[in-house]
Amino acid sequence: MVELDTLGTADSRILVVDDDLSTRLALVKILRKEGYDVYQACGGQEALDYLSTHPLPDLVVLDVVMPDVDGYAVCRTLRALDRNLPVVMLTGLDDMEAIDRAFSCGATDFVTKPINWALLIPRVRYSLRTYRMTQALDKVRMLQSEAQEVARLGFFEWDPKLNRLSWSSRLIELFGLPDPVRNLGIEGYLNRVVGEQVEYVSAQLREVAEGIQNKVTFEHDLSGDEGERRIRAIARRTSPESILCVLQDITDFYTVSQTVEFQRDFDTLTRMANRVKFYSLVEDELDSKVPCAVVTIDIDRFHMINDSLGQAAGDKLLQLFSLRLNAATYGFYSLARLGADEFAVLIPEVEGVTTLVRWVETLQARMNEAYELDGQLVFMETCIGIALSPEHATDSHHLISAAIQARLVAKQSGSSRFKVYDESCQQNFARRLYIESELRYALERGQFTLFYQPQFDLRLNRVVGVEALIRWQHPEMGFVPPMEFIPIAEQMELIHAIGYWVAEEAISQAARWHRQGVQLRMGINLSARQFSDERLADKLGRMLKKAGLPTEYLDVEITESVAMESPERVLQLLAKLQEQGVKVAIDDFGTGYSSLEYLQKFDVEFIKIDQAFVRNLLGNKADQGIVKAVLGIAESLEMRVIAEGVESAEELELLRALGCDEIQGYYISRPLPPAEIEPIIEGYNQDEDSPV
Structure with a gap:
């Protein structure tokens, strides 16, 4: 089933070999x-059959584990x-043995599974570029061998x-030497x-002059009127009184060689x-037996910079x-x-954990300072593993794997964190790898379900909406929290x-509730990554049309932090959604960094007060002040306010007195599946004397 992509326009041809259909x-x-022109093979044997009957591709992306070959x-x-x-092999993130074996078999590079798609294309470009450079180097070598006697050669006796x-005229001309050198000695x-x-x-x-050797070959740089050139010299005694030295200009060859060697060991963008x-x-540092440390650093949400x-x-x-x-x-x-x-940073001769941690704290603070990019200040946060x-x-x-595992644990705790490796990192990392493996198939295996939490209107005393919340019930892990x-x-x-599911x-x-006469606003959450899909609004529009649900009954919720990471992109998306009649919250x-300027530009229908400000609302004057301020802002901008995390009648009454529009929380109902939430909604909406 090897297929040729007739739509490819690039010169480079790539063969993808993977037995997993979705990955391939x-x-x-x-x-x-x-x-790129892309071919695909569903297994090792099919790839071998293809290679035996077709010209070699320019690059192969090759899975390690396949059932046949x-x-x-x-x-x-x-x-x-x-x-x-170039052969880029697909391996497991923690399978160091597989990575070592891949390189021993001749792999050029590897990409870990699950695949970091943002990293894949630069790796492919790098491998192809290095391959072309290597081909150019081989060609230079071949030409040098065939034309060694005449190509860019000169000599002196x-x-x-x-x-x-005595200089040859060709040598003086070749290297741009001044004519007076004819009258100088070896100096x-x-x-x-x-x-x-x-x-x-x-x-x-x-x-050679003293007779120790009859012939020597060496390389050096020679300065001429046209700049420095790289020279290969062969000096040979031709008689008792004479030494012949043949010089060849190998600058081009040397430059290509140096470039290939650099790209083999260093990143061309950062020069690291x-x-x-x-x-x-x-490994060289560990051989010295002196205590050392590896620090790995990850830039949080860097993809948002590329997207915006x-x-x-x-x-x-x-850079x-x-x-x-x-x-x-x-x-x-x-x-x-x-x-x-x-x-990553390699720190030799570590004096102790305490000193190292203080250094990392200082380093992280420095790396998190604002960056000026084309006149615009950009803020980034980092997570660090030690x-x-x-x-x-x-x-x-x-050692590097341990630093990476520690960093992943730090990342789960939030931005601007660091973590020194301990046994919990290994356990956490093992669970993460298992979740990654199982998550890939959870959707097709029907392990996801939606729960719904009511949103109660304090003026109407009715449930007017619900928020859809995803739940993952795994057959072995049980309930896996969404935050994980x-x-x-x-x-x-x-x-x-x-997200689209x-x-x-x-x-x-x-739509089913709507047809039954229960007209509720449905709230769904959008992830930051979904904003990179320019067709998001159109896709939601098609879903609404297919289900037969009026657009005003859909409420799209985005977090404040997501909105402020890429405000211009959010504005474009919100404009498309609002054109269709979809509501936005x-x-x-209160947990992000939004300004009134952007809040006005967003023109959203709802503001949801985070439960962190509701949790201590009764006894905390500061939280009451924040809630009052948000309610005042919302009123001036003609927006409605939903308070999250309401758990008591006292909190409800205080929010009602402050002028809050809607509430959501365990006091009304915890999130429940449709069959269980329906009678609760019906009870609130039919009972005129509800205690709420």
């Missing part, structure tokens, strides 16, 4: 979107066909006893050798060590971040870029599929 199709779709065997076959062909030097040549290389070149020539080089640096400002701005920000990291470490420590927005040798690991793979799996779904790019299911339920109001 996702890879093909994303690569085709970038303009595994990725290692396919990789070895590819290496036998072309030693330089030197009589060591009389110190007379005329050595004066053109660059810097500290003079002593080395002199030593090589002396060995890449992942492979960093592993080597850590564009990839060029994102690249510029990464600014890397420059600040280098300045903050004073150039003393080895730095690396491990992934799209992941960095692992020490020998306490946490004694080899590079496990939603962030993972966002990182895995599964949030789009899950929630929207479609909630709209369908609202700002959720968790």
